[in-house]
Amino acid sequence: MDPFALHKLSYGLYLLTTSAEGTPFGCIINTAFQITSKPPQIAVSCNRENFTHDKILSSGFFGVTVLPESTDSSVIGTFGYQSGRDIDKFEYIPYSKGKETGVPLLDIVGMTTMECRVINTVEVGTHTIFIGEVLDAVITQPEAKEMTYRYYHEVLKGAAPKNAPTYIAEEPAAEPAAKGELWKCSVCGYIYDSSVGAEDVPAGTLFESLPDDWKCPVCGVGKEMFNKQE
Ligand code: FE
Numbered sequence: 001m002d003p004f005a006l007h008k009l010s011y012g013l014y015l016l017t018t019s020a021e022g023t024p025f026g027c028i029i030n031t032a033f034q035i036t037s038k039p040p041q042i043a044v045s046c047n048r049e050n051f052t053h054d055k056i057l058s059s060g061f062f063g064v065t066v067l068p069e070s071t072d073s074s075v076i077g078t079f080g081y082q083s084g085r086d087i088d089k090f091e092y093i094p095y096s097k098g099k100e101t102g103v104p105l106l107d108i109v110g111m112t113t114m115e116c117r118v119i120n121t122v123e124v125g126t127h128t129i130f131i132g133e134v135l136d137a138v139i140t141q142p143e144a145k146e147m148t149y150r151y152y153h154e155v156l157k158g159a160a161p162k163n164a165p166t167y168i169a170e171e172p173a174a175e176p177a178a179k180g181e182l183w184k185c186s187v188c189g190y191i192y193d194s195s196v197g198a199e200d201v202p203a204g205t206l207f208e209s210l211p212d213d214w215k216c217p218v219c220g221v222g223k224e225m226f227n228k229q230e
Contacts, residue, residue: 003168011149011166013071015079016044017063017104019097020055024090024104027052028080030149031165032064040134042116045127047163051084053128060118062132063103065110068144069151075109077219080161081187100135111144112137127165158218159189182229183207188219192226 017026031045044064046053056062067075078089095104098115105113116132149166152158160167180195192210197203198217201210207226214223 013067013147015065018056018059019103020059025052025055025084043131061101063105064114065106066112067147068111069147074220081219107140111141112139183226185216186225187221190218
């Protein structure tokens with residue numbers, strides 16, 4: 001079986017949130033889909049190791065924010081590569097509370113928000129599928145384009161974190177074809193290839209020549225988090 005054949009299925013990038021005893025929690029997922037229209041019901045897949053997972057179980061509600069292509073790398077870095085056990089992910093991110101459930105929603109950063117009540121859960125190995133009735137849904141940025149998982153991989157050069165349902169341990173696609181001087185982000189796995197450059201960085205720019213305030217285009221951490229690859 002070719003495990004990469006499964007990557008031909010399509011996904012997006014979403015922020016899955018909930019609120020427990022007044023505290024907001026959230027993580028990035030790539031799997032959310034509509035199941036029925038009457039009543040409107042959607043499903044999301046969440047790794048059982050994510051803190052947000054346990055908080056959804058206890059609260060019985062979840063929010064989904066659809067992230068646009070313009071999503072700042074710091075949002076993906078904070079919610080996709082860090083844990084709510086260690087930091088307050090919402091400290092520097094503007095959010096509102098859903099009017100039906102109170103779950104946190106990124107109405108400014110995101111382009112569409114939904115609030116759901118959990119009506120069923122299915123445990124499937126490493127992940128739980130939460131099925132929710134949509135209680136409210138709002139388009140907050142009508143002109144924005146939703147970030148697809150292909151865009152995340154091919155344009156932002158993002159890798160699948162180990163908690164993603166689509167994760168493959170040794171993913172050769174993460175290595176760029178061109179071979180300049182390579183520096184790897186220790187947080188998200190993004191590789192800066194000096195022969196390729198990056199957005200707003202011309203090909204041929206050595207890593208040491210990048211400005212001091214340059215940030216990982218995928219997760220938003222600084223240059224000090226990069227390690228040179230031999
Ligand atoms: Fe990174």
